[in-house]
Amino acid sequence: xxxxxxxxxxxxxxxxxxxxxxxxxxxxxxxxxxxxxxxxxxxxxxxxxxxxxxxxxxxxxxxxxxxxxxxxxxxxxxxxxxxxxxxxxxxxxxxxxxxxxxxxxxxxxxxxxxxxxxxxxxxxxxxxxxxxxxxxxxxxxxxxxxxxxxxxxxxxxxxxxxxxxxxxxxxxxxxxxxxxxxxxxxxxxxxxxxxxxxxxxxxxxxxxxxxxxxxxxxxxxxxxxxxxxxxxxxxxxxxxxxxxxxxxxxxxxxxxxxxxxxxxxxxxxxxxxxxxxxxxxxxxxxxxxxxxxxxxxxxxxxxxxxxxxxxxxxxxxxxxxxxxxxxxxxxxxxxxxxxxxxxxxxxxxxxxxxxxxxxxxxxxxx
Numbered sequence: 530x531x532x533x534x535x536x537x538x539x540x541x542x543x544x545x546x547x548x549x550x551x552x553x554x555x556x557x558x559x560x561x562x563x564x565x566x567x568x569x570x571x572x573x574x575x576x577x578x579x580x581x582x583x584x585x586x587x588x589x590x591x592x593x594x595x596x597x598x599x600x601x602x603x604x605x606x607x608x609x610x611x612x613x614x615x616x617x618x619x620x621x622x623x624x625x626x627x628x629x630x631x632x633x634x635x636x637x638x639x640x641x642x643x644x645x646x647x648x649x650x651x652x653x654x655x656x657x658x659x660x661x662x663x664x665x666x667x668x669x670x671x672x673x674x675x676x677x678x679x680x681x682x683x684x685x686x687x688x689x690x691x692x693x694x695x696x697x698x699x700x701x702x703x704x705x706x707x708x709x710x711x712x713x714x715x716x717x718x719x720x721x722x723x724x725x726x727x728x729x730x731x732x733x734x735x736x737x738x739x740x741x742x743x744x745x746x747x748x749x750x751x752x753x754x755x756x757x758x759x760x761x762x763x764x765x766x767x768x769x770x771x772x773x774x775x776x777x778x779x780x781x782x783x784x785x786x787x788x789x790x791x792x793x794x795x796x797x798x799x800x801x802x803x804x805x806x807x808x809x810x811x812x813x814x815x816x817x818x819x820x821x822x823x824x825x826x827x828x829x830x831x832x833x834x835x836x837x838x839x840x841x842x843x844x845x846x847x848x849x850x851x852x853x854x855x856x857x858x859x860x861x862x863x864x865x866x867x868x869x870x871x872x873x874x875x876x877x878x879x880x881x882x883x884x885x886x887x888x889x890x891x892x893x894x895x
Contacts, residue, residue: 531882532630533867533890537734537785537823537845541596542638542657543613549656549663556647559638561597569749574599578653579644591748592737592757595850596637612849616666621671623848627867632848633699633893634661634674635785640736640757642708642743651679658689662696673731673893675702678720687723699893700730700783704738705760713767721777728894730781730821732758733761735861761787765820766795770802774818783821783892786861789833789842792822796836812838821892824884826866830876839880843889844870 547558557881559578566573568588574597576583584594593611602609610616611623614634624632636657653757654677655751665672676693677699678686690701701724703712710716712733724731735758737743743756768774768782769885796810812835821841824830834842851864863869870881887893 532631532895533628533885534626534631534843534892534893534895535629535846535848535867536633536843536889536892537847537861538632538634539595539613539847539849540614540634540661541598541611541613542636543598544561545613546660547616547656550652551655551660552653554649554656557652559653572599574642576638579646579649581643583638583641583643583750587749587754587773589747590740591746592641592742592743593748594637594641598634600863602648614661615841617664617667617672621668623637624671626877627846627848629846629865629867630671630818632672633845633889634665634672634849635702635732635734636677637849639677639702640704640734642738642740644706647679647681651682651685654679654685654689658693658696658698662693662698662771665697670697673697673699673895675700676729680707680717680720683716683719686720686865690720690723690727690729692696694727694729697812698729699895700732703731703764704736704740705733705762708739709741712764713766713771718776721773721780725780728779728824730783730892730894732785733764734785735761735787756770758787761785762795763814769799769814769818769820774820777790781819781821781892783823783843785818785823786824786845786847788825788828788861789837790828792836811836812841815841821888825861826863826869830873833882839883840888840891842885843892844882 550558550682559576561575562575564573572586576597585591586593600838611619657677661674665674676689676698677891678689682688737757746755765784800810815837823845824842846863846866851862
């Protein structure tokens with residue numbers, strides 16, 4: 530049987546991760562601070578990084594994160610240590626229950642923009658990447674991870690990309706805007722060239738990567754939609770419009786945890802600017818430009834495949850953030866997605882098998 534790949538899962542970063550910081554950064558390590566839980570933030574534990582709290586779960590400039598673990602989470606979530614990557618057998622057991630063979634793991638804390646200090650960013654990314662390499666090494670290839678690159682230093686990013694390639698990583702993690710740079714910016718071209726050379730995709734995950742944009746919105750009123758969920762759409766538009774894939778004909782781009790329902794609209798907007806026939810703005814574009822998106826099971830899959838094609842769409846459960854949609858969890862959490870996909874009768878089984886196995890294996894070169 531082909532391997533079933535869960536294309537988008539997460540870690541809840543634990544305190545132990547920061548033991549991997551280089552010694553000279555120990556005094557500036559992220560720490561957990563406590564507060565009363567009966568405030569608008571509705572949490573009692575926060576990371577303090579470079580003098581700021583994460584998450585900031587209310588008000589303007591806010592963002593939501595599942596980490597750090599709350600005191601009652603161990604009782605409320607029996608798999609919390611598996612989510613933290615501290616219980617590898619427990620995580621593998623959860624995968625067995627879901628009948629998945631491989632998880633691809635994305636960060637949580639780095640979904641937010643964490644510091645303006647370039648050297649601190651490098652140190653934090655290095656620690657994360659070394660922790661993930663060590664933890665995933667214990668899983669016999671079943672847990673794969675994304676390099677978190679310190680993108681405000683190209684030299685350090687190239688170093689981390691090569692470390693990741695040598696230690697089981699299957700891609701580079703980007704947010705749709707990185708601080709004040711969109712992803713078509715020539716600044717990133719050396720990173721794209723190296724990613725292509727290493728056969729590692731650029732994976733654009735939802736995330737609050739642009740502080741100026743985040744500052745506009747009140748997360749209490751807007752939730753994560755404007756400053757987190759729409760950024761991959763902007764990245765897709767600019768990468769395609771500026772023909773970045775033509776510059777790096779071996780490089781793959783993925784747009785993760787934003788669903789796929791946006792694709793027809795963004796293709797419509799691109800065609801409105803550049804013209805061309807409908808055939809140019811559909812599966813042929815995804816094939817020629819090596820573009821991938823993630824499907825969420827409430828979306829109209831038979832309709833969306835008309836735009837992405839069968840070979841460039843993957844499925845992720847968002848395991849780690851898997852409270853489940855409509856149940857108070859992450860809106861992208863879909864812990865039953867693999868069983869539900871296998872039971873579908875409105876889509877040919879060959880399409881389902883491609884989405885669960887062939888496509889993610891090709892995307893992540895597994």
